[in-house]
Amino acid sequence: MTILDLSNNQLKGQLPDCWKSIDGLLYLDLSNNKLSGKIPVSMGSLLKLEVLNLRNNNLMGELAFTLKNCMNLIMLDVYENMLSGPIPSWIGESLQQLIILNMRENHFSGNIPIKLCYLKHIQFLDLSRNMLSKGIPSCLNNLTALSEKRINTSEIIYSMYWKINNGFFIYGWSLREDYTLNISFMWKGVEQWFKSPELKLKSIDLSSNKLTGDIPKEVGYLIGLVSLNLSRNNLSGEIPSEIGNLSSLESLDLSKNHISGGIPFSLSQIDFLGKLDLSHNSLSGRIPSGRHFGTFDVSSFEGNVGLCGEQLNRTCPEDGNQTTIKPQEHGIVNDDEDNGFYEALYMSMGIGYFIGFWGLLGPMLLWHSWRNTYLRLLQYCYALISGEGNDIQV
Structure with missing residues (x-):
């Protein structure tokens, strides 16, 4: 048996611990059932397994440590279960072929773990809606596939399809068409389904946890990233x-954190950014207005008291x-009229100074009697101040 797909049924109870008998399995899909209990240890004997999909069940406990033996896994999806405990470091150490890791909505x-940075082929990483704490690892620049804009799509299709289909030929069967992987994840705030040929979408979602500390600057190396959610x-x-630097980014959500400081101008230079949410933080300063940044509405920035723009x-x-001066009803004041006004003002001031100066001092300089009278007046005023006014006759 190469493919076992029992998804979208009403299966209940615990998974049987008998997987050693079908160790040639490449694809196992038990998603969207009502399975409970722990992941059986014998699943670690599926050494050729490439796709393990257990999403939307009621599985609990920790991930079976024997899964580290499944070193050919390309996709591990345990989304929407009740799995708990820490995220195992062996995921990064042993499952280095992973392209899709979806652990969303559990109790991890x-x-x-820093060793998740060993996942050089990872393109889709979703650890959201858990109880993860502490900081985001600064080794994100080691995620090689996310640091490249181009993807070797043919290699991915080969890995996911050829081996599965080839298994049928070994047993004398053939498929009319490739077996399609359906992948669900949050895209621009809405859960959407994507088929495996569309794996060119590169995404990191760490939202709805208890992560602390700064956003590592190393995130700027992930230039192939299309979606980033740290809300x-x-x-x-x-x-x-x-x-x-994330020139391929189409969706960025940093809302509902305690991020402070200003919005970097470089963020406004991302051409493909269609969804932006920086709301409910402690951001301050002017909102950049470069390129299409002005198209984002108030919901992208609300809840930041210090922001303006x-x-x-x-x-x-x-x-x-600042207020805008509207044109008057009968004319518009322009620069030429302002210049004419100031020229007339300066000219009138000059004329007034000339008349006032010579109107007072001119007669005293020209007529001797006026000059003597003015000097005697000054002498009398001085005598009054000094107390000798009674001895002087004007």
Whole structure:
């Protein structure tokens, strides 16, 4: 048996611990059932397994440690179960062929292991809606596939299809068409389904956890990243300017954290950014207006008391109380009229100074009697101040 697909049924109870008898299995899909209990240890004997899909069940406990033997796994999906405990470090150490790792909506706790940075082929990483704490590893630049814009699609299709189909030929069977992987993840805030040929979508989702610390600047190396969601955590610090290097980014959600500082201008230079949510943080300063950044509405920035700009219809302090002067009804004041006004003002001041000066001093300089009278008046005033006014006759 190469493919076992029992998905979308009403299967209940625990998984049987008898997987050693079908060790040639390449594809196992038990998703969307009502299975419970722990993942059986014998699943680790499926050494050729490439796809393991256990999503949307009621499985609990920790991931079976024997799964580290499944070193050919390309896809591991345990989304929407009740699995708990820490995320095992052996995922990064042993499952280095992983392209898809979906552990969304479980009860995983502890920190994100640094050894997940060993997943050089990972393109889709979803650890959201768990109870993960501490910081985001700064070794993100080691995720090689996310650091490249191009993807060797033919290699991925070969890995996911050829081996599965080839298994049928070994047993004398043939398929009319390739077996298609259906992958679900949150895209721009909405859960959507994608078929495996569309694996060119590169995404990291760490939202709805208890992560703390800064957003590592190393995220700027992931230039192939299309979607990044770090919302609903306890992240602090500033948005690293290196995030502007993510030229392929189409969706960015950093909402509901404690991020402070300004919005880096480099963020406004990402041409393909169609969804942006920076709301409910502690951001401050002017919202950049470069390129298409002005197309984002108030919901992208609300809940940041210190932010200002056109998007929030809020004036920045450095703008002052500027008001726009509308044209008057009977004419518009222009620069030429202003210049004429000031020329007339300066000319009138000069004429007034000339008349006032010579009107007072001119007669005293020209007529001797006026000059003597003026001097005697000054002498009398001086005598009054000095107390000798009674001895002087005017």
